[in-house]
Amino acid sequence: MKSQRLVQGNEACAHAAMYAGCNFYAGYPITPSSEVMEILSYELPARGRVFIQMEDEIASISAIIGAAWGGAKTLTATSGPGFSLMQEGIGYAAITETPCVIVNCQRWGPSTGQPTKGAQGDVMQAIWGTHGDHPVIVLTASNVRDTFEMTVRAFNLAEKHRVPVILLIDEVVAHMRENIDWPEPGDLEVIERARPAEAKGFRPFAGDAFLPFGAGARFHVTGLAHGPEGFAVSDEAAAKELRRMVGKIMDRKVELAMADRYLLEDAEVGIVAYGITARPAQAAVDLLRAEGVRAGLLNLKTLWPFPDHLVAEVSERVGLIVSPELNMGQLVREIERAAAGRCAVRAVGRVDGHLLTPAQIATEAMDALRAGADRGMAERSAEGVRA
């Protein structure tokens, strides 16, 4: 039997980072992410790896970028205000195609907000927070085991695609303890960055191969718009590089998509949820089914590039999509876009610092079904509502 451990989401994240080969952490304490750094403050040095406490989050993101160019696999973890401070650095990591992982344990915002209350208000910021079009991958997790796996996946994707990967969890997943099967070495795939065939003549921004400084090639890394050699460019050359950079992520939308499905096969109501909210959403599916409404759940684990095709697939089969989030409606805009009017979409938001309950989600679904029936706009779904 596999060994099991009762751990927090933050603890799983810290250990998963080491599992993935992370050998450099730089960070700054902030609730509710501090346990990640506290654990790594003794686990990394004990393994001969590097832990540095920085003076703020601007320094933290910068240090992991520098360390990545020094050849390390790097991580930082933070929460809302710290994540806001990191935005310029994330853009720099994106344009310099620096493999690194940023964990954001979301808390109620904006600003200092409610540091000990969970939220999902940083979704749009994770995707669009830094200025300019840029490549970035955003993942999420709804439980402690997922947090472990998605942390490893975040490293893998950062390595494979030379891109900053953001893992969005939240205060509840970060601090919740769950018993999980503890992955043994080899259970989860660990990907290392591709190295160029030879250092000589290495073009630093010509593909996915990555060579750190000090490995035999001398080259130029800059946050200015640059060409494959790393030297600054403008006009059409800049446009070309930006399109390549963003394209390398957006063109892999299908490959990068990850989601769990629950009772979606025959569903007439689809709940599209992510992170901690996927859990009450799954219970809401059961509640709705007990009421005779065939509901199902699509639990998104990749938030960006947004898996349009997965949502589109659901929208073709159901009359109603319910989108519960711990914010005032962020990912629902992507969901509406992907559903493209094929079904009704009902946003369910909660911003009082507490989790959505299964009953709330189910009630909203029933309400939306009735409203749809009244207007005669969602005929298929109306059949599922009992008089």
Place this chain on the structure above:
Amino acid sequence: MTGPNRVRFYQTGTFTVGNRLLDVSVGSVQSDAERNNSLNSGHRACQGCGEALGARYALDAAMRAVDGRLVVANATGCLEVFSTPYPESSWRVAWLHSLFANAASVATGMAAAMKVKGRRDVRVIAQGGDGGTVDIGFACLSGMFERNDDVLYICYDNEAYMNTGVQRSSATPAAARTATTPAAGDQPGNVFGQGKSVPLIAMAHGIPYVGTASVADLRDLEYKVGRAMAIRGARYLHVHVPCPLGWGCPTGDTIKVARLAAESGLFPIFEAEAGEVTGRRLIRRPVRAEEYLKTQTRFAHLFNPKRDEARLALIQRIADRNIERFGLVEQEAVA
């Protein structure tokens, strides 16, 4: 019979704070029944919180010095967290919580606005803990110093990020155990040779006034706030405030621990004007550094399972260096 005598013996002729028998003009601000109670009772600070004590004395002294015309910017940190949640809000001053990093800059803006409005009578204080001052807020603070903005910045130094669970800051002393400097490995606790002295850095900016103070000497703290408020331009006050929770000392020992820090020389109390030291609080009863260290479990690994003579000697050297540098012991006393 003994009652009145004991009161007189205890309270007159000393600088004991709370002495209500002295005339208001010479007594402490706290002993004045008309004091402002700027940080009122009912907040949710831990038992024995040095920061709550220091902030109350500092702001009451400032309120008296400027006749109540005071506005305060407060960085994120313990002080902000324990004093604000409804219904435990405790401030009786115009008070603005900024962010973690920017109290000095917000105060700059407030002072500039008062100036253009012709309200030079309204004075501005910015305050924060050591994390918000020495680490994340340092750039904003240095800018405030450099422009010589008319702000008194007060740092309450409890030597780590207590609010988020006792992680090290660059004000954490050498060898101290925190959540991110565990007492493990061949260099247990905080690494030697790191950290910074913001008072000295402030002096290097050449600002009009820099002072350090301790909750062990509240009269001195009140005096320094009064002195700072009598001056215009950028001023900096660094107040040593023990944190029983983070330091691992009994909650009733806050003052004692703070006093040992000062008397050992590990926390030098001095003041400086325009970059030059102009005064120091002499050590009255010198103690070895380890007498201070022993009072706190964050240094327990220096004594258990066996005495770490090498590190104790290094810390004693830091204390000796402070004593020499700031002239904290009168020469006769040394001999």
